[in-house]
Amino acid sequence: MLNNHVFRMLLGTFLVWGALFYSSIASTVAIWNRSETFAHCFIILPICLYLIRQKWPLLKSAYIKPNYWLLLPVLGTLIVWTFGHLAGILVLEQLATFVMLPFMIWCVLGNQVARLMAFALAFWMFSVPVGEFLIPHLQELTADITVWSLQLTGIPVYREGLYIAIPGGLFEVAVACSGIRYLIASFTLGTLYAYITYQSKTKRVVFVIFSILLPLLANGIRAYGIVMIAHLSDMKYATGVDHLIYGWLFFGVVIFIMFSVGNIWAEPARVYKAEVTASRELRAPKLSLVTLGSLSLMAMATFSYARVMSDVVSDITYSPGQLVDTSIEVSNESWLPLFQNPSKTFLGRAQNFDVYIAYYDRNVQGQELINAENKLYNFTKWSIVNSHNEANYRVLELTNFAGDSRILAYTFVTEGITSPSSMKVKLYQAVQALFGIPQAGYALIVSREGERDENMTQALNTFFNSDLAQYLEE
Known part of the structure; x- marks a missing residue:
């Protein structure tokens, strides 16, 4: 007992x-x-x-x-x-x-x-x-493995962002294809299996590492297999929900292989006996x-x-609507950001850009400027091709299924800091919250059709380094 x-x-x-x-x-x-x-x-x-x-x-x-x-x-x-x-x-x-x-x-x-x-x-x-922050990186890795495998097979392939085009059709490495579920499940099961099966610390560590690397590679092979099934069947199979079913069946096989390999070096289970003290x-x-x-x-x-x-509520009042002419409709709404419960939004045009501003007068659960559920663009219709940082804003190059290009630039503005770094802004607000200082701020996002060029860069610099700076000084 x-x-x-x-x-x-x-x-x-x-x-x-x-x-x-x-x-x-x-x-x-x-x-x-x-x-x-x-x-x-x-x-x-x-x-x-x-x-x-x-x-x-x-x-x-x-x-x-x-x-x-x-x-x-x-x-x-x-x-x-x-x-x-x-x-x-x-x-x-x-x-x-x-x-x-x-x-x-x-x-x-x-x-x-x-x-x-x-x-x-x-x-x-x-x-x-925890772990969903890895999704974009896993999507990139899955796309890399898929494209590399298709090239080895000799199938012509063109990739732009997370879109992969072959002669038979176009594929997107969506969030569901990132393999995050496989990775987390495999890591959890692998850690438990290593502890129960081995007594050696070295074997346990090696097997845990194996349980992380295997699903990463396997998910890339799974994605490649789905593309190949679709290609060989003239896009009749593995193009709808059935590719998710194939994925889970494949994952079950991968877990079976992982345990089978691990069982080769299994050690006798330790028997615990009561100690007299x-x-x-x-x-x-x-x-x-x-x-x-x-x-x-x-x-x-x-x-x-x-x-x-x-209970501290911000008494700071911003008027970011001065940065945008809300009387002019945006040229294209398909890219519009998805922010959760902003206090107010502003949508219009400025400097030939579509402009979207999500303003928050407080920073509480469910109403936050920086939140994982806030999306800078409609990720169901657009995909990132490239990105780079400027002095106080960040630029994203987007593409969609139709091959259209769009430039998006953004920054976050709060009392005391302006930065495109969500982590920096979040930490700054956290310190404010810890000392009872109220927080208010907004996300400023601009977009325009076309690819990045010198004129686009100059227009963005004018907007963020001149217009925004002048507004903040007032």
């Missing part, structure tokens, strides 16, 4: 963590529920419980001694949580939330229990829904309760501070 003190303190710590961070946990579970990419996160907790159950014979005799040095990383994690919560950086808030549980267990139960549960506590971090310090459970209570007070103080800072 599992030591009652260890079991009770583990359960108590988990319940306290769940109660304290309920809102952050709920937002995380909501992502698991709506995103197939992170549906596997629902089984992380049962897996962690299974891993802990394997160590029960050792945990029976584990010595409970709170480690007060862990109060420092706990405090640091609370600061990160506050930073993420106030800045609206949901992934940072969720990461801090799920990091907090292992730290709390380590702090409350001590080094010996934490060491026995080390892998389970580390594997717990797969619960955090000297007399236990009777005050340890009481000290653990005091420690857990202290952690709860620290967390509640942090939440109170975050609530007060969240």
